[in-house]
Amino acid sequence: MQHVQIFDAVRTPRGKGKASVGAMAELSPVELATVPLKALKERSTLDTSAVGDVVLGCVDPVADQGGDIARTAALEAGYDEAVPGVQVNRFCASGLEACAIAAGKVASGEAGLVVAGGVEMMSRVPILSSGMPVLADPGIAIPRKSVPQGISADLIATLRGYSRDDVDALAMESQKRAAQAWNEGRFSRSIVPVKDRNGLTVLDRDEAMRPKADMQSLGSLNPSFEGYAKKMGYDAVVEQKYPEIGSLKYVHHAGNSSQIVDGAAALLVGSLAAGKAQGLTARARILGLASVGSEPTIMLTGPKAACDRALKQAGLSYSDIDLWELNEAFASVVLYFQEETGIGHDRMNVNGGAIAMGHPLGATGAMILGTLLDELERADKQFGCATLCAATGQAIAMVIERIDGDTT
Amino acid sequence: MTQIITLSTDAYGIAELYWDDPQRKVNVFSAEAIQEWVTLVERVAVDDTIHGVLLTSGKSMFHAGADLRMIGGFFDMTPKDLWSVMARIKDSFYRLETCGKPVAAAINGHCLGGGFEMALAAHARFAVDVPAAKIGLPEAGLGLMPGFGGTQRMTRLAPWQRAVEDMLAGATYDVTTAKSLGLVREVVSPDALRDTAHAWLLANPEAQQPWMVRGYRGPGGATFERFFHKLNAGLIRDGVEGRPEQRLIAEAVYHGLQMPIEPALRLEVRRFIELVQIPSVKETMQRRFFGKVA
Numbered sequence: 001m002q003h004v005q006i007f008d009a010v011r012t013p014r015g016k017g018k019a020s021v022g023a024m025a026e027l028s029p030v031e032l033a034t035v036p037l038k039a040l041k042e043r044s045t046l047d048t049s050a051v052g053d054v055v056l057g058c059v060d061p062v063a064d065q066g067g068d069i070a071r072t073a074a075l076e077a078g079y080d081e082a083v084p085g086v087q088v089n090r091f092c093a094s095g096l097e098a099c100a101i102a103a104g105k106v107a108s109g110e111a112g113l114v115v116a117g118g119v120e121m122m123s124r125v126p127i128l129s130s131g132m133p134v135l136a137d138p139g140i141a142i143p144r145k146s147v148p149q150g151i152s153a154d155l156i157a158t159l160r161g162y163s164r165d166d167v168d169a170l171a172m173e174s175q176k177r178a179a180q181a182w183n184e185g186r187f188s189r190s191i192v193p194v195k196d197r198n199g200l201t202v203l204d205r206d207e208a209m210r211p212k213a214d215m216q217s218l219g220s221l222n223p224s225f226e227g228y229a230k231k232m233g234y235d236a237v238v239e240q241k242y243p244e245i246g247s248l249k250y251v252h253h254a255g256n257s258s259q260i261v262d263g264a265a266a267l268l269v270g271s272l273a274a275g276k277a278q279g280l281t282a283r284a285r286i287l288g289l290a291s292v293g294s295e296p297t298i299m300l301t302g303p304k305a306a307c308d309r310a311l312k313q314a315g316l317s318y319s320d321i322d323l324w325e326l327n328e329a330f331a332s333v334v335l336y337f338q339e340e341t342g343i344g345h346d347r348m349n350v351n352g353g354a355i356a357m358g359h360p361l362g363a364t365g366a367m368i369l370g371t372l373l374d375e376l377e378r379a380d381k382q383f384g385c386a387t388l389c390a391a392t393g394q395a396i397a398m399v400i401e402r403i404d405g406d407t408t
Numbered sequence: 409m410t411q412i413i414t415l416s417t418d419a420y421g422i423a424e425l426y427w428d429d430p431q432r433k434v435n436v437f438s439a440e441a442i443q444e445w446v447t448l449v450e451r452v453a454v455d456d457t458i459h460g461v462l463l464t465s466g467k468s469m470f471h472a473g474a475d476l477r478m479i480g481g482f483f484d485m486t487p488k489d490l491w492s493v494m495a496r497i498k499d500s501f502y503r504l505e506t507c508g509k510p511v512a513a514a515i516n517g518h519c520l521g522g523g524f525e526m527a528l529a530a531h532a533r534f535a536v537d538v539p540a541a542k543i544g545l546p547e548a549g550l551g552l553m554p555g556f557g558g559t560q561r562m563t564r565l566a567p568w569q570r571a572v573e574d575m576l577a578g579a580t581y582d583v584t585t586a587k588s589l590g591l592v593r594e595v596v597s598p599d600a601l602r603d604t605a606h607a608w609l610l611a612n613p614e615a616q617q618p619w620m621v622r623g624y625r626g627p628g629g630a631t632f633e634r635f636f637h638k639l640n641a642g643l644i645r646d647g648v649e650g651r652p653e654q655r656l657i658a659e660a661v662y663h664g665l666q667m668p669i670e671p672a673l674r675l676e677v678r679r680f681i682e683l684v685q686i687p688s689v690k691e692t693m694q695r696r697f698f699g700k701v702a
Contacts, residue, residue, distance in 0.1 A: 025671035026678065028663055063628070064666070124666065198487035198681045 004103040005282035006400065007113075007268040007275055009370030010039040010192050014206045014358040017122035017260035023203045024194055024262045025123040029058075029065040030072050032194070033119035036266035037077035039192040040115060044268065044280055048078075052111020054085035055101050056266075057094025057118030058362035060129040061087050065121060073119070089130075089362070090291065091391035092329060094118050095265060096365025096398055100289045102269050112274025117266030118363035127260065127361065134296070134392055145241040145297055147234045149391060150225040150252055152299040153330030155238050158249045159298075160336060167331035168218040171256035171355045173345065174328055178352025179211035186351055186378060190370045206357040208259045223250035224257065241297050256331040261358025265366035284373050287383075288314030288399040295393055300333045302395025303387040304340045310385065310397035318343060321399070322381035325368040327388035328353030337387075351375060364388065369398060376402040412441045415448050421459035422609050423452045428466030435467055437522045437556075438475040442497060449500045453507035460609035461504065463513040463530060464602065470515045471523020479552070480698050483690040487681050494677045497522075497556050501529035502673060510615035512605040516598065519543045520580065525556035528565065531615035532593045534605040535583040542580040543591065549578025551692050553653045555680035559660045560672040564619045566590050568627055569635055572661045576643070576654050619669050626665045636662050656683050 012035050015024035024032065033056060041048055056070035070085030090097040095118030102116035134146045147155075157167060181187060182205065193204035229235040235248045268280070275282060290309035294302035303326060311317060318341050326337055326348055334353075338345060351371060354364060365388050372384040387397040412435070414426045425448055427435040437445070452458050465471060482490055504511055513519075513527035515535040524543060527533050535543065545558045553559065554575065563571045566589040574581075586592040596604045618624060639658060648654050656679040664672035683689055 020668045020670055022671070025667055026663070026675035064663075123671075196678045196682075198491075198678060198685060200487050200491055200678070200681075 002107060002271060003285040004106045004269055005272055005275055006284040006373060007280040007282055008040055008044060009190055009267040009373050010036045011190050011265035011367045011370055012192055012194050012263050013203045014208060014261040014263040014360055015203050016207050017262050019123040022123040022262055023207050029069060029119060029121040029124055030076055032121055032262060032264045033069055033073035034077040035192055035194055036117055036264050037073055037115060040266055040268050046278060049080040049082055050278055051083045051113050051115055053105055053114050054083060055098040055114060055116045056087050057098040057365060058087050059089055059091055059094055059120060060125045062130045063125055065125040069119060090394060092361055093365055093388045093390035093394060093396035094362040096369060096386060096388055096396045099267055099366060099369055103286050103289060106269060106271050113270035115266050115268055117366035119264040120360040120362040121262045122260045123262050145237050147237050147297060149299060151229055151234045151238055153252050153332050154225055154248055154250050155242060155298055156300060156336050157251045157332040158245045162251060162332050162335050164251045166335060167251045167256045168215055170331040170334055171218055172213055172215060174352045174355040175211055175213045177350060178209055178356035181351035189374050208261055208358045209356050213255060218255045221253040221255045224253045226250035252330050256355060258329050258354035258359035261360050263360030263363045265363045265370060267366055267370060282403055284400045284402045286398060287401050291396045293393050299393050300329060300389040301336055302393055303337050303389050306395040306397035307385060307387050310399045314399040316383060321383050321385045323372060323375055323384045324348040325372045325386040327364055327368060328355040329389055333389055413444045413448055417458055420610055421457055422462055422606055423458045424462045424464055426464050426466060427471060434469050434472040435465055436472050436475040438478055446496055446500045449504050453503055459613060460509055461511040462605055462609060465516055469518040471519055471526060473521025473523045476697050482684050490681050494555055494680060498673050498677055501557050505529045505617050510609045510612045512609050514601050514605040516601055517541050521545060521547055522556045525554055525558040528558060528561035531617060532608055534594050534596060534601060535586060535592045536598050536601050537595050539582055541583050543583060543586045544580030545575050546578040546580050548576055548653050548657060551653055551689060553657045553680055553683055555677060557673050559657055559676050560664045560669060563661050563665055568665060575657055652686050652689060653683055
């Protein structure tokens with residue numbers, strides 16, 4: 001199997017995902033999705049007729065985010081009519097899954113170049129808009145003892161004994177790192193300011209960051225899932241499924257969970273030959289990738305298994321990886337992964353993550369892959385791994401190697 | 409300084425914003441009027457002794473909307489400069505309707521375009537019982553589109569299908585039709601107009617726009633989408649390619665109704681700016697109103 005190259009990566013800034021306050025709320029999901037697509041085209045003066053497919057992750061593909069947004073966005077971005085598009089959904093892993101599918105298309109020879117990424121406009125199409133039978137269908141939810149993700153995050157913290165201070169400290173560090181990364185321009189290679197059709201800037205910086213968050217301000221926030229769990233009965237559900245915890249402890253809140261935001265991202269991947277034909281220079285190559293399923297009630301512990309497989313495929317070990325991007329779905333997800341793998345926080349999410357900047361569900365996987373690539377280049381490192389947990393116990397991982405110029 | 413808008417507050421704490429432009433036969437939003445309006449809106453919003461706002465006119469016509477000379481100037485402005493002009497008006501209307509005080513418009517005659525958009529930012533409109541009085545948004549008939557919130561507020565007040573069709577046609581209403589569509593609360597005799605509106609203000613201190621009430625939901629779903637499927641095909645059939653204002657109005661309504669009013673109002677301004685940037689629109693408007701050849 002030939003190596004798949006990554007030629008470019010771009011993302012929009014992330015806007016607050018509540019329509020009454022979000023700076024990008026008056027855009028449509030299609031307009032938002034065209035931003036990275038146009039940027040890839042323009043930055044490489046790409047002949048889009050050479051693009052074999054546009055694969056975009058989107059978790060709630062209904063209403064104006066529905067109808068195969070990838071194809072609509074490709075048309076609206078001015079891509080050649082011959083370029084098809086497909087929308088994919090693996091929950092929070094969707095954006096990286098889109099890249100994995102793109103890699104498969106290139107590796108199989110189906111396509112020479114593929115644009116892969118994701119979009120989620122949570123201000124317009126709220127989370128869970130496309131339905132969740134695993135929670136709603138009694139025939140599924142009851143025997144499986146299904147709970148929503150926030151409850152799973154608190155379950156992980158309870159099982160592992162993570163205190164409120166543990167999770168808040170991680171959140172504070174995420175905010176600090178994100179602010180520093182922005183101030184030092186570490187995202188500047190990837191960020192594409194979002195402009196309206198008059199050329200007026202709508203948003204040019206991640207909107208949800210709270211750089212002043214400290215242990216005191218984080219400590220004052222009420223747990224997000226306590227009242228909810230008790231009202232809904234989810235506390236009893238997890239206590240039945242995991243009787244060893246005794247009673248569920250509630251440590252997650254708005255300040256140490258990923259933020260609800262709008263955003264889009266895309267990467268240009270392809271074969272060496274197809275890149276050469278377009279005059280593209282490869283920035284990285286994909287060495288391994290894997291998707292897995294794991295126990296769905298605890299739900300968010302899958303990244304370790306995904307990374308095990310992706311690393312094996314790459315012929316690398318945990319210690320070989322210079323930089324990690326693990327989606328900060330919830331603080332306990334990161335602490336759990338670090339505990340399981342022995343990876344230190346100094347090598348992980350070094351420019352902050354979704355707790356500080358937000359998690360536009362279908363786009364995040366592509367965003368963190370781009371962030372990883374930028375940071376490998378900036379820090380002059382070789383190997384990186386991006387990984388995300390996803391609903392119903394799934395997870396994805398991708399191992400990349402930075403390269404200077406073309407290589408097989 | 410000769411004032412265009414006069415503020416006076418009565419013993420009940422009802423502030424009257426009385427439009428009577430001494431330099432013109434009709435009341436319009438000129439640059440000077442906007443300056444006064446914005447200042448006065450903020451004043452009534454912050455003044456604790458004011459408990460309600462009454463919009464009135466000293467002309468036979470309530471309000472004629474935006475000054476055509478000002479609109480003519482829009483075509484030569486950069487998007488950024490035009491945004492700041494439009495955003496000022498947008499913000500003042502939003503401030504008025506959300507400042508926590510009831511606002512009523514006493515519509516004593518024609519109430520058109522930007523004047524009607526101002527009245528739509530009130531919580532209740534009372535219209536005089538004069539069959540000749542016209543109310544509505546005629547912009548599309550002139551090749552323009554509403555830009556002071558009309559595409560968003562009218563479609564949230566009246567049945568939205570009818571509202572969008574009439575806006576696309578630039579159709580206006582007599583007061584009886586306006587009342588039947590929910591755009592006017594009551595039609596009364598000229599003598600009773602001011603008192604009726606005044607009494608309503610005193611009786612409704614908690615007035616809110618329906619779209620600001622918690623739990624308000626705009627239209628959506630299959631009916632909403634099918635309406636636009638048909639509308640789009642019909643507009644193409646009827647030559648919308650030469651009517652960019654119709655496309656942009658339809659787009660502003662389609663998306664705007666799916667979001668809260670604040671982003672919806674920004675969306676309308678963005679489409680308005682887009683419209684006046686279109687060379688053919690600029691040329692048509694300048695020829696029609698200003699005798700200039702672009």
